Every structure is written in C-alpha cells, then in structure tokens.
Amino acid sequence: MAETQIADFGLRELVTFRVGQQDFCIDIMMVREIRGWTPATILPHAPPFVLGVINLRGSIVPIVDLSARLGLRPSEPDDRHVIVIAVVGTQTVGFLVNAVADIIGINQSEVQPTPDVASDATRAFIEGVIVTEERMLRVIDIKTVLPKSMETAEAG
C-alpha cells in the first residue's frame, strides 16, 4: 500500500528523530506509536544493543538501542528518551531514540544515495540521505537494524 503510493506520487512521509548527535528518519507507515521510555526487562544472552523487552498492552516487544545498533555510543536511557514502536513484517519492535523531531513529506527523488565515506556498518543500515537547508537526514533501512536472532527466529 505504502509502496504503491510512493510509486504513484513519489511522495513519502517520514518521521524524523535524533540519535546521539545525528538526525535520522524512517517511513511513517512503519511507525505504530511513539511512547516514553519505561525500564525494560533484560533479555539474557541478547546482543548488547537489545535493551530488553517491554509490555505493550499485553504483547512482548523487544527494545533496540538505535544508537548502539548504529555503532554510536550506547545510550543510557532515562525519562527523556523516546521509544518508536515500529512494525516490520509481522514483528513489532521498539527503537530507543533521543527525541522525535517532526514529520516531513519529501519526494522520493530527494533521497540521495549514501556517500561512500561512511563506514561499512553505517552504510548497511542507511538506505540513503536527505539534505535540507539546515540538516542532513539519514533514512534508516529498518529491516537491517533488527537483531540477527529475530531473523533466525523465523526459520526456527
């Protein structure tokens, strides 16, 4: 649905947020809700960027520290942090970010390929960049930032 709209109008709506000192964004169609940080229950043997699981109205939702996942400094979550709940396929995952900024509408043609300078890790997670007057927005490829065990879980 979202994709057909993109094809038809070339228009995309993105939710922008701040992680560390950088601005990122994801497609709004993937975002289910945005909520304040609540302490998560630690998952044993989880990768360091998985903070744990929280109770989202009865479902168990894992929380990914986006900062740690993107190779930036791991966050120390407090009340000012925000969780962006996203739906990826059949999975519901929460991403811990510093703050949500706004929602912007852009033309698909405004998304530029990720410059080569970025490190491998960063480039893998970034679908492209958008340059506006005062800032650069990195478009996150949400599927790649999921922890690996989430993908393997489907096979098992």
Place this chain on the structure above:
Amino acid sequence: MSTANEIRQTFFQECDELLEALDDGLCEIDEGIADESFDLETVNAVFRAVHSIKGGAAAFGLDALVHFAHQFETVLDVMRAGELTPNDDVMKVCHRAADHLSDLVAAGRDNEIVEGDLGTEIAAKLSGLVVGSESAKPDNDTESETFGFVPLGLPIPTNTDDEDQELALNRFCVRFTPSAGLYTSGNDTSLLFRELAELGELEVTAETDRLPDLKNVDPGESYLSWVVILLTEESEQSLREVFEFVDGLCELQINLDLDATMPEGSPDATKDVDDEAQASSGVAAEESDSPTMVAASSPDSGTERAKPATGPKATVRVNLDLVDRLINMVGELVINQAVLTQCIKDAGLLDRGELSTSLAEFRNLARDIQESVMAIRAQSVKPLFQRMARIVREASELSGKDADFLTEGETTEVDKTIIERLVDPLTHMIRNAVDHGLEPPEQRRAAGKAETGHVKLTAAHRSGRVLIEVSDDGAGINREKVFQIAVEKGLIPGDSILKDAEIDNLLFLPGFSTAKEVSNLSGRGVGMDVVRSAIQKLGGRVSIFSQPGKGTTMSISLPLTLAVLDGMVVDVAGQTMVVPITAIVETLRPKAEDIHPLGADNQVVSVRNKLVPVIDLGVVFGHRRTPAPISDMVLLLVESDGSESWALAVDQIFDQRQVVIKGLETNYGHVPGVAAATILGDGNIALIIDPEETAHRSGPVADVGDRARLEEV
C-alpha cells in the same frame, strides 16, 4: 474459488464429525454383539455416516474415497437389512474399513494418494462379507445399490452405480405430491412424467381428492398429487435423478413394488426409504438454509427425528484464530485488572469500601471470563481415544497379540493444543503397551490369564490437572532385564543399587530399548525418553508403575491449558523471573556445611547424601558476573530426563501464582534458557525459565567460549 475452498473445508470438518460418529457407532455395535442388544438405529447411523462421506466426496471428485466408501456402505446396508449379523470378525473388518476410510479422508484433504494395497485388501474383505450374505438373497443388491445417492443429488461417477445393474424389470410405485413451491420455481409436472416415460412403461393416476370447489381454489396453491406406476429396467437411482431438481419441493415416495421383484415382501423397503428421507432431510438442513428444504422433512419422519434431537447440543464452528485472539485479549484484561488494582493500592484508595468491593467484583468477573474462554478451547479427549483404539487394533494385528481396548473418562476436556500434541507420545505408549507390555497368548495362558490382553486408557481431572493413564495387564516390567540392559549400554554403573521405582525410570533414559529385535511397532529409534520430553514440553510429568505379573501403568499428568502455567516467582539478581512449578521437586535453604566447592567456580550441594550441582541463575543469565554466596540464597531443586538434578540458586522467592504465558518468538526469537515470558501484576515482564535448558547450558561444557558465542547471536 474461495467459496469452493470453504465448502471443501466444511466438508472435511464434517467428515471428522462423521468419522467420529462412525467409530462411535461401530463401538456401540461391538458392545451389543454378545447379547445382540445393539439397536438397529445404530447400524443406520453408521450407514448414514459413511453415506454422507461418500456423497460429499463425490462432489469434490475424490474418486478413491467414493469408491471405498461405497464398498463399505454396501456391507453396512446388508447389515442394516438384517442379512448380515455382525459378529467379531465382521466388526474387525468394519473397524479396519473405518480406519482406512479416515486415511482416505485425510489423504483427500491433503491432496495425496493413499499408497499400498491396504485399501484393496480391506475392500476385498468387505466384498467378501457382502458375497457371503448375497449368495443367500441375490435380489437384495440392486435394492441396496439404489439408496446411495438421494440426499445430495450430487454428480456421482458412474462406475459406482453401474456395477451390478439387473436387467429384470422393476415395478416402481411412485407417489408424488408437489408443493406450491415446485410450481413457483418454474417446474412442470408434465415434463417430469415425460422424462419418466422415457425410462419405461408408465401409468399415471392423478389424485384430486384435495381439490376444493372452484370458488375456493387458490391459484398459487398445489392441490394435486399423482401415483405413478413404472415398469422399467432402470434402478430406483435413475428414477430419483428425474426428480433431482424438485428435491425438497415435493413429497416423494418411491417404492419398489414388492410383489413383482422381491418375493420376501418385507416392509423393510419402505422403512429404508423413510430412513433415507430422514437422512436426507438432515443433510439438506445442514447444506442449505433454504426454508423449503427444511419444510421438506416429511411428516412421517418427524416423529422419528424427535429422538436424536435430545442427543448432542447445538454447536457453532468457529475459526480457531478468533478463539485464540479472544483468549489473548482476556489474558490482557486480567493483567490490566491486576495493574489497576496495584495503581489504586499505590494511590492509597483501597480502603474505600465501595471501591474495593467493585474492584473485587471486577477481579472475579475477569477470572470468570478467562475460565469461560479457556473452556472454549477445551475439547473432549474422545477423538484422541478413538485414534488410540485404532493404534491398538493395528498393533495387536502386527504383533499377533489379541488386545481389548478399554477407555474411561472420554468426556474429559483438555486444551485443544494439548490434545494435538499428545497424539504422538500416547501412540508410542499404547504401542509399547501392546508390543512390550502384553505377553504373547501362549505365555498368557501359561500364567493363567485370558489370552486376550487388555489395554486401558483413562482420563480424569485431578486437582486442576488432567491425569491420563495407559495400563496393560501384561507381565509388568522385567526389572532384572532392564537393569542388565542399562548396565550393558553403560547408562548406569554395574554395581548400582537401585530401588524398583528407579529401575522402572531407567526406561526413560535416552537410548534405552528393551526389545531384543527392533520390531515394526515400537523401537523405531524413538524411545520413552522422547515420550517423556514431549510430555514435559507440555508442562506435564510421566510416571510409571509396574507390578510383576499384573501389568504396567503409565500416568501422564498435564496442565489443563497451555495458556496458563503455575509458576514460582523468584528474584534473580534484581530481575523477577518465573520458574515452572512442574519442574521444581523441592525448595531449600542450604546449610553452609552442605555446600562444597568443586573446581574453580563450581559448587555442589548435598541433599540427603546426593550431590547436586548448584547453578546460579544470576550468572547464567548474565545479571551478575560472579556467583553470589550460596548460603544467602534459596535453592530450587529441579529434575529432568535421566533423573539428573540441579539446584537453581535464586536470591529469593516472592510468590507462587498462575501466570499467563506470552511467547517471545513472535517479536524477537528464542532466548537460550528461557521458555517464554509473562506479564506480572505491575505490568512488568518476567521471563519464564526453562530449567532444563538452563541447566544444560550452564553445565561444565558451557565454558567461556560458549558463552561468548551466545552473545554473538
């Protein structure tokens, strides 16, 4: 397309019910054989079940199924005509046929083809039965042949009814009373008669008795009825085909004129037609909601229908996903209620009389709703038991041991998922009971027992759990042999001194098999250890009890549902976790002198002179780096397959309560050592520990390297 699929699905659902009814009926006949007390109605019910399967199968072009059902039906028809008296042998074939029928249905559902000549073999046996009775009354066959196809009016492949057409002229007497609906739907009686005339010599008499005076005539009403005498070579089937399109719009009685072709002249024929009408009205009512169809159930069958109406209660077919969603939501409601209570308590408002009363009411309501919803998922174990009856039949045939299968507590209700997952372990246990449990007939005779062995399967509710027992009256466990084998296989040291119960439990060790030769039945490399772990995965326990010379009993104790679990809520280095109660043997606070260090950082605790390794859950789950002093902690003694035990060290025990199980797999994946998660009263998540996996992972093999690898995942 999707409608066709839906109808197809409905058909297979109905098949399941019909197969169950079929099995029921056959068992009822079984019981009545000795004193010939079985009801003819039971035979009719069995016949109708097979017949309905056949009818539906034809509509979906499942030729193999139709063909076999037809052969089966022929036998049953002869039986209900009283020309074949059911005895043990006949019933054995019937049971086999029912089993094969259910195979064929399953194959049809999965679009597979049943391999092998089992079907042919059974079919041959079936026709053997018919031939036996036919030789006495050769005329019967055509007559029985004709009943197959009335109710649904479906396109039946011709091979089923062309088989043994007789060329003798039949004299049919047809009484045809159209309803007003027949005319309003555009049918014309004269066309029907013209079509009949093509079949043979026709004589039509109109009955005008009900025709009122002209001034009273309602032009929309139907007043006429006809009596048709037809001399034809065709079967009754062809006659009915003529009336196919007005089925349900008229009263139709077709009698083979008995004076002409059936010298025995029994009134049975008429009765059969009535039965058929009865069956057809039943099917019609189910297939279509059209009011005319329902109205078609002729008044004379109405009286007979009153009886079965008292039988099964009305049911609704619901998509299982919907039920699961409801269960989920109710689970959340219960959690939400707990959160709410906590909030109100925290706000210090709980003392207000009214508030706490309504809160208590709310809690009770939520609990009630939860229980009722769980009850929707509950199913009786009857279908499961019926499947097991089949296993016994097959096993006794293959092993050459006669076995009677007795069941008790068939109506016991258990969660559907549990029933599904019980099939394999129970199958294995039943096979074992026949193959290993029962002695061969000679040996039984020598021991002064009846040659026919008994295998008993019972189910009962016992203090919030379900208890299922498989028992046989065989020789019991040969403990010497079991011990010897266990030693030979290196499972236990040769000088072990074991109690009887401990020897019995050796059977559950992985890789244990007592069968000298690997028989076709049990011993396919699947041991009792698999049974045990399958049961444990369901939160159950298996135990074994054996008396030499008297037999063996295996009991399975299971939770009523998989959605809820009895757990011990514990504190593990500041994290709240839940340990399933079923796994815990005992809890203890160790004395300092009972704890012994072993190696660099391992410790064991001695419990009644048995040394048990201690596992600090805080370390296993990475909540702390170094083990805390054991003396401050509480140990939970857990046991697993092969009677291995571990002591799980936790900081403290909070509570023991029922928790709603929530899977981690949907949104995350499997976490080593963690079975699932649950939501606590305060809305926080607690992980439910899988004690066995935890213990295995933390065992001596899991060194630092392993742990590091885990973290990479």
